Amino acid sequence: MSAAAxxxxxxxVIVAALLVLGGAIVLIGxxxxxxxxxxxxxxxxxxxxxxxxxxCLLVAxxxxxxxxxxxxxxxxxxxxxxxxxxxxxxAMLIMxxxxxxxxxxxxxxxxxxxxxxxxxxxxx
Amino acid sequence: xxxWLPSPWLSLVLFLTWLLLNQTVHPAHxxxxxxxxxxxxxxxxxxxxxxxxxxxxxxxxLRLAVxxxxxxxxxxxxxxxxxxFGGKAGVNSQFIRIPLxxxxxxxxxxxxxxxxxxxxxxxxxxxxDSDELALHVFDLHDEQxxxxxxxxRYEGPIMEIFEGGRx
Numbered sequence: 231m232s233a234a235a236x237x238x239x240x241x242x243v244i245v246a247a248l249l250v251l252g253g254a255i256v257l258i259g260x261x262x263x264x265x266x267x268x269x270x271x272x273x274x275x276x277x278x279x280x281x282x283x284x285x286c287l288l289v290a291x292x293x294x295x296x297x298x299x300x301x302x303x304x305x306x307x308x309x310x311x312x313x314x315x316x317x318x319x320x321a322m323l324i325m326x327x328x329x330x331x332x333x334x335x336x337x338x339x340x341x342x343x344x345x346x347x348x349x350x351x352x353x354x
Numbered sequence: 355x356x357x358w359l360p361s362p363w364l365s366l367v368l369f370l371t372w373l374l375l376n377q378t379v380h381p382a383h384x385x386x387x388x389x390x391x392x393x394x395x396x397x398x399x400x401x402x403x404x405x406x407x408x409x410x411x412x413x414x415x416l417r418l419a420v421x422x423x424x425x426x427x428x429x430x431x432x433x434x435x436x437x438x439f440g441g442k443a444g445v446n447s448q449f450i451r452i453p454l455x456x457x458x459x460x461x462x463x464x465x466x467x468x469x470x471x472x473x474x475x476x477x478x479x480x481x482x483d484s485d486e487l488a489l490h491v492f493d494l495h496d497e498q499x500x501x502x503x504x505x506x507r508y509e510g511p512i513m514e515i516f517e518g519g520r521x
Contacts, residue, residue, distance in 0.1 A: 262437040274492040277473035282430035318470030345448035
Protein backbone atom coordinates (compact mmCIF):
# COMPACT_ATOMS: atom_id res chain seq x y z
CA MET A 231 0.00 0.00 0.00
CA SER A 232 3.06 2.28 -0.05
CA ALA A 233 2.06 3.31 -3.58
CA ALA A 234 -0.91 5.18 -2.12
CA ALA A 235 1.46 7.97 -1.04
CA UNK A 236 2.16 8.76 -4.72
CA UNK A 237 -1.49 9.49 -5.40
CA UNK A 238 -2.23 13.16 -6.20
CA UNK A 239 -4.43 14.92 -3.66
CA UNK A 240 -7.47 15.34 -5.92
CA UNK A 241 -7.52 11.62 -6.72
CA UNK A 242 -6.95 10.68 -3.09
CA VAL A 243 -9.95 12.79 -2.05
CA ILE A 244 -12.21 11.19 -4.68
CA VAL A 245 -11.05 7.65 -3.84
CA ALA A 246 -11.39 8.20 -0.09
CA ALA A 247 -14.86 9.73 -0.43
CA LEU A 248 -16.06 6.85 -2.62
CA LEU A 249 -14.58 4.25 -0.27
CA VAL A 250 -16.20 5.83 2.78
CA LEU A 251 -19.57 6.15 1.02
CA GLY A 252 -19.39 2.59 -0.34
CA GLY A 253 -18.29 1.18 3.01
CA ALA A 254 -21.08 3.03 4.82
CA ILE A 255 -23.68 1.68 2.41
CA VAL A 256 -22.39 -1.89 2.76
CA LEU A 257 -22.57 -1.44 6.54
CA ILE A 258 -26.14 -0.11 6.34
CA GLY A 259 -27.11 -3.05 4.15
CA UNK A 260 -25.70 -5.44 6.73
CA UNK A 261 -27.51 -3.55 9.51
CA UNK A 262 -30.75 -3.92 7.57
CA UNK A 263 -30.16 -7.65 7.28
CA UNK A 264 -29.72 -7.78 11.04
CA UNK A 265 -32.35 -5.34 12.28
CA UNK A 266 -35.40 -5.68 10.04
CA UNK A 267 -38.10 -7.85 11.59
CA UNK A 268 -39.14 -10.28 8.84
CA UNK A 269 -37.70 -12.01 5.80
CA UNK A 270 -39.56 -9.98 3.20
CA UNK A 271 -38.07 -6.80 4.61
CA UNK A 272 -34.60 -8.23 5.13
CA UNK A 273 -34.30 -9.11 1.44
CA UNK A 274 -34.21 -5.36 0.68
CA UNK A 275 -31.11 -4.79 2.84
CA UNK A 276 -28.50 -6.46 0.62
CA UNK A 277 -30.02 -4.80 -2.47
CA UNK A 278 -28.34 -1.51 -1.57
CA UNK A 279 -25.06 -3.35 -0.95
CA UNK A 280 -24.90 -4.90 -4.39
CA UNK A 281 -25.90 -1.76 -6.27
CA UNK A 282 -24.60 1.49 -4.82
CA UNK A 283 -22.23 -0.09 -2.27
CA UNK A 284 -20.40 -2.27 -4.76
CA UNK A 285 -20.65 0.49 -7.38
CA CYS A 286 -18.85 3.05 -5.20
CA LEU A 287 -16.08 0.60 -4.29
CA LEU A 288 -15.58 -0.37 -7.94
CA VAL A 289 -15.43 3.24 -9.14
CA ALA A 290 -12.93 3.99 -6.36
CA UNK A 291 -10.81 1.08 -7.59
CA UNK A 292 -11.02 2.34 -11.18
CA UNK A 293 -9.94 5.86 -10.21
CA UNK A 294 -7.14 4.64 -7.92
CA UNK A 295 -5.48 2.31 -10.41
CA UNK A 296 -6.11 4.53 -13.43
CA UNK A 297 -4.30 7.43 -11.76
CA UNK A 298 -1.47 5.33 -10.30
CA UNK A 299 -0.73 3.42 -13.48
CA UNK A 300 -1.45 6.42 -15.73
CA UNK A 301 -3.63 4.41 -18.10
CA UNK A 302 -7.36 3.68 -18.09
CA UNK A 303 -8.10 0.70 -15.83
CA UNK A 304 -11.75 -0.09 -16.41
CA UNK A 305 -12.05 -3.86 -16.17
CA UNK A 306 -14.00 -3.35 -12.92
CA UNK A 307 -16.92 -2.57 -15.25
CA UNK A 308 -17.21 -6.29 -15.92
CA UNK A 309 -17.70 -6.98 -12.22
CA UNK A 310 -20.58 -4.50 -12.06
CA UNK A 311 -22.16 -5.96 -15.19
CA UNK A 312 -21.94 -9.49 -13.77
CA UNK A 313 -23.40 -8.33 -10.44
CA UNK A 314 -26.28 -6.55 -12.16
CA UNK A 315 -27.00 -9.66 -14.23
CA UNK A 316 -26.86 -12.23 -11.41
CA UNK A 317 -28.08 -10.51 -8.23
CA UNK A 318 -31.65 -9.90 -9.51
CA UNK A 319 -32.04 -13.56 -10.49
CA UNK A 320 -30.97 -14.69 -7.03
CA ALA A 321 -33.32 -12.22 -5.32
CA MET A 322 -36.23 -13.43 -7.46
CA LEU A 323 -35.57 -17.11 -6.73
CA ILE A 324 -35.18 -16.58 -2.98
CA MET A 325 -38.30 -14.43 -2.86
CA UNK A 326 -40.49 -16.98 -4.65
CA UNK A 327 -39.12 -19.82 -2.53
CA UNK A 328 -39.92 -17.85 0.63
CA UNK A 329 -43.46 -16.96 -0.46
CA UNK A 330 -44.43 -20.51 -1.34
CA UNK A 331 -42.71 -21.96 1.71
CA UNK A 332 -44.67 -19.66 4.01
CA UNK A 333 -47.94 -20.30 2.19
CA UNK A 334 -47.55 -24.07 2.41
CA UNK A 335 -46.53 -23.93 6.06
CA UNK A 336 -49.45 -21.52 6.77
CA UNK A 337 -47.24 -19.20 8.72
CA UNK A 338 -49.35 -16.16 9.55
CA UNK A 339 -46.66 -14.04 11.20
CA UNK A 340 -44.28 -13.69 8.26
CA UNK A 341 -46.07 -11.13 6.13
CA UNK A 342 -46.46 -13.42 3.11
CA UNK A 343 -50.10 -12.44 2.72
CA UNK A 344 -49.74 -8.70 3.31
CA UNK A 345 -51.39 -6.81 0.49
CA UNK A 346 -53.72 -9.75 -0.30
CA UNK A 347 -51.77 -10.81 -3.37
CA UNK A 348 -51.13 -14.26 -1.97
CA UNK A 349 -53.58 -16.33 0.05
CA UNK A 350 -53.19 -19.45 2.11
CA UNK A 351 -54.28 -22.52 0.16
CA UNK A 352 -57.29 -23.28 2.37
CA UNK A 353 -58.73 -19.76 2.19
CA UNK A 354 -59.29 -19.58 -1.55
CA UNK B 355 -23.27 -14.33 -42.47
CA UNK B 356 -26.41 -15.34 -40.58
CA UNK B 357 -25.06 -18.81 -39.96
CA TRP B 358 -21.69 -17.86 -38.53
CA LEU B 359 -22.71 -14.66 -36.83
CA PRO B 360 -26.22 -15.37 -35.53
CA SER B 361 -26.28 -12.53 -33.00
CA PRO B 362 -23.81 -9.77 -33.81
CA TRP B 363 -24.53 -7.78 -30.62
CA LEU B 364 -23.79 -10.79 -28.41
CA SER B 365 -20.57 -11.35 -30.34
CA LEU B 366 -19.56 -7.72 -29.89
CA VAL B 367 -20.23 -7.85 -26.14
CA LEU B 368 -18.25 -11.09 -25.77
CA PHE B 369 -15.37 -9.59 -27.74
CA LEU B 370 -15.27 -6.45 -25.60
CA THR B 371 -15.59 -8.52 -22.40
CA TRP B 372 -12.59 -10.61 -23.43
CA LEU B 373 -10.48 -7.52 -24.12
CA LEU B 374 -11.55 -5.90 -20.84
CA LEU B 375 -10.78 -9.06 -18.87
CA ASN B 376 -7.29 -9.20 -20.33
CA GLN B 377 -6.85 -5.40 -20.32
CA THR B 378 -5.15 -5.39 -23.68
CA VAL B 379 -5.55 -4.72 -27.38
CA HIS B 380 -2.63 -6.96 -28.29
CA PRO B 381 -3.17 -8.57 -31.75
CA ALA B 382 -3.02 -12.08 -30.28
CA HIS B 383 -5.88 -11.25 -27.91
CA UNK B 384 -7.83 -9.54 -30.69
CA UNK B 385 -7.59 -12.81 -32.64
CA UNK B 386 -8.45 -15.05 -29.67
CA UNK B 387 -11.30 -12.75 -28.60
CA UNK B 388 -12.61 -12.72 -32.15
CA UNK B 389 -12.60 -16.52 -32.30
CA UNK B 390 -14.43 -16.73 -28.97
CA UNK B 391 -16.92 -14.07 -30.03
CA UNK B 392 -17.78 -16.07 -33.14
CA UNK B 393 -17.55 -19.53 -31.56
CA UNK B 394 -19.53 -19.07 -28.36
CA UNK B 395 -22.80 -17.78 -29.93
CA UNK B 396 -22.72 -20.57 -32.53
CA UNK B 397 -22.14 -23.27 -29.90
CA UNK B 398 -24.59 -21.74 -27.40
CA UNK B 399 -27.37 -21.30 -29.91
CA UNK B 400 -29.25 -24.47 -28.91
CA UNK B 401 -29.34 -23.09 -25.35
CA UNK B 402 -31.35 -20.07 -26.51
CA UNK B 403 -34.67 -21.51 -27.63
CA UNK B 404 -36.25 -18.07 -28.20
CA UNK B 405 -35.45 -16.10 -31.30
CA UNK B 406 -33.56 -13.01 -30.15
CA UNK B 407 -35.68 -9.89 -30.54
CA UNK B 408 -34.02 -7.18 -32.58
CA UNK B 409 -33.62 -3.89 -30.75
CA UNK B 410 -36.01 -1.44 -32.35
CA UNK B 411 -35.03 1.64 -30.46
CA UNK B 412 -31.47 1.79 -29.06
CA UNK B 413 -31.94 5.45 -28.09
CA UNK B 414 -34.76 4.52 -25.76
CA UNK B 415 -32.50 1.85 -24.23
CA LEU B 416 -29.92 4.50 -23.39
CA ARG B 417 -32.54 6.80 -21.85
CA LEU B 418 -33.91 3.87 -19.86
CA ALA B 419 -30.41 3.05 -18.56
CA VAL B 420 -29.80 6.62 -17.40
CA UNK B 421 -33.23 6.84 -15.77
CA UNK B 422 -32.75 3.49 -14.01
CA UNK B 423 -29.35 4.54 -12.73
CA UNK B 424 -30.78 7.70 -11.18
CA UNK B 425 -33.66 5.69 -9.74
CA UNK B 426 -31.27 3.10 -8.24
CA UNK B 427 -29.16 5.77 -6.52
CA UNK B 428 -32.27 7.56 -5.22
CA UNK B 429 -33.81 4.33 -3.89
CA UNK B 430 -30.53 3.39 -2.25
CA UNK B 431 -30.63 6.49 -0.10
CA UNK B 432 -34.34 6.00 0.62
CA UNK B 433 -33.82 2.43 1.80
CA UNK B 434 -30.72 3.42 3.79
CA UNK B 435 -32.73 6.13 5.51
CA UNK B 436 -35.51 3.71 6.42
CA UNK B 437 -33.06 1.12 7.77
CA UNK B 438 -31.21 3.68 9.87
CA PHE B 439 -34.01 5.91 11.09
CA GLY B 440 -37.27 4.05 10.47
CA GLY B 441 -38.92 2.60 13.54
CA LYS B 442 -39.76 -1.08 13.44
CA ALA B 443 -43.46 -0.36 13.17
CA GLY B 444 -43.00 2.38 10.56
CA VAL B 445 -42.17 0.23 7.55
CA ASN B 446 -45.20 -0.81 5.55
CA SER B 447 -43.93 -3.74 3.45
CA GLN B 448 -46.51 -5.22 1.14
CA PHE B 449 -47.05 -7.23 -1.98
CA ILE B 450 -48.87 -5.42 -4.76
CA ARG B 451 -50.23 -6.46 -8.14
CA ILE B 452 -49.24 -4.65 -11.29
CA PRO B 453 -51.06 -5.46 -14.55
CA LEU B 454 -48.54 -5.76 -17.38
CA UNK B 455 -49.03 -5.26 -21.11
CA UNK B 456 -45.49 -6.31 -21.97
CA UNK B 457 -45.27 -9.79 -23.54
CA UNK B 458 -41.80 -10.05 -25.05
CA UNK B 459 -39.75 -12.50 -22.93
CA UNK B 460 -36.53 -10.51 -23.35
CA UNK B 461 -38.38 -7.35 -22.37
CA UNK B 462 -39.77 -9.05 -19.29
CA UNK B 463 -36.28 -10.29 -18.37
CA UNK B 464 -34.93 -6.75 -18.68
CA UNK B 465 -37.83 -5.36 -16.65
CA UNK B 466 -37.27 -7.91 -13.87
CA UNK B 467 -33.54 -7.15 -13.74
CA UNK B 468 -34.18 -3.41 -13.51
CA UNK B 469 -36.86 -3.77 -10.84
CA UNK B 470 -34.78 -6.16 -8.76
CA UNK B 471 -31.69 -3.98 -9.09
CA UNK B 472 -33.62 -1.06 -7.68
CA UNK B 473 -33.47 -1.29 -3.90
CA UNK B 474 -36.86 -1.33 -2.22
CA UNK B 475 -38.63 -3.44 -4.81
CA UNK B 476 -38.36 -7.17 -5.47
CA UNK B 477 -40.08 -8.89 -8.38
CA UNK B 478 -41.71 -12.08 -7.14
CA UNK B 479 -43.32 -13.56 -10.24
CA UNK B 480 -45.95 -13.13 -12.91
CA UNK B 481 -48.97 -14.62 -11.17
CA UNK B 482 -50.05 -17.94 -12.72
CA ASP B 483 -52.90 -17.69 -15.26
CA SER B 484 -52.79 -13.91 -15.40
CA ASP B 485 -50.77 -11.00 -16.72
CA GLU B 486 -50.26 -9.51 -13.33
CA LEU B 487 -46.88 -9.02 -11.75
CA ALA B 488 -46.54 -9.67 -8.02
CA LEU B 489 -44.15 -7.09 -6.63
CA HIS B 490 -42.91 -6.71 -3.08
CA VAL B 491 -42.44 -3.10 -2.01
CA PHE B 492 -40.28 -2.29 1.01
CA ASP B 493 -42.10 0.84 2.14
CA LEU B 494 -45.49 1.24 0.51
CA HIS B 495 -47.28 4.57 0.74
CA ASP B 496 -49.42 4.69 -2.36
CA GLU B 497 -50.12 1.59 -4.41
CA GLN B 498 -51.41 3.50 -7.45
CA UNK B 499 -48.21 5.55 -7.57
CA UNK B 500 -46.17 2.36 -7.90
CA UNK B 501 -48.42 0.98 -10.62
CA UNK B 502 -48.14 4.23 -12.59
CA UNK B 503 -44.37 4.48 -12.06
CA UNK B 504 -43.64 0.95 -13.22
CA UNK B 505 -45.97 1.26 -16.21
CA UNK B 506 -44.86 4.66 -17.49
CA ARG B 507 -41.19 4.77 -16.51
CA TYR B 508 -40.18 1.16 -17.10
CA GLU B 509 -42.75 -0.77 -19.08
CA GLY B 510 -43.44 1.94 -21.66
CA PRO B 511 -39.79 2.43 -22.69
CA ILE B 512 -39.16 -1.33 -22.71
CA MET B 513 -42.13 -1.84 -25.03
CA GLU B 514 -40.71 0.87 -27.28
CA ILE B 515 -37.38 -0.94 -27.33
CA PHE B 516 -38.59 -4.48 -27.93
CA GLU B 517 -42.04 -4.16 -29.45
CA GLY B 518 -41.71 -0.98 -31.45
CA GLY B 519 -43.89 1.14 -29.22
CA ARG B 520 -47.26 -0.51 -29.82
CA UNK B 521 -49.37 -0.29 -26.71
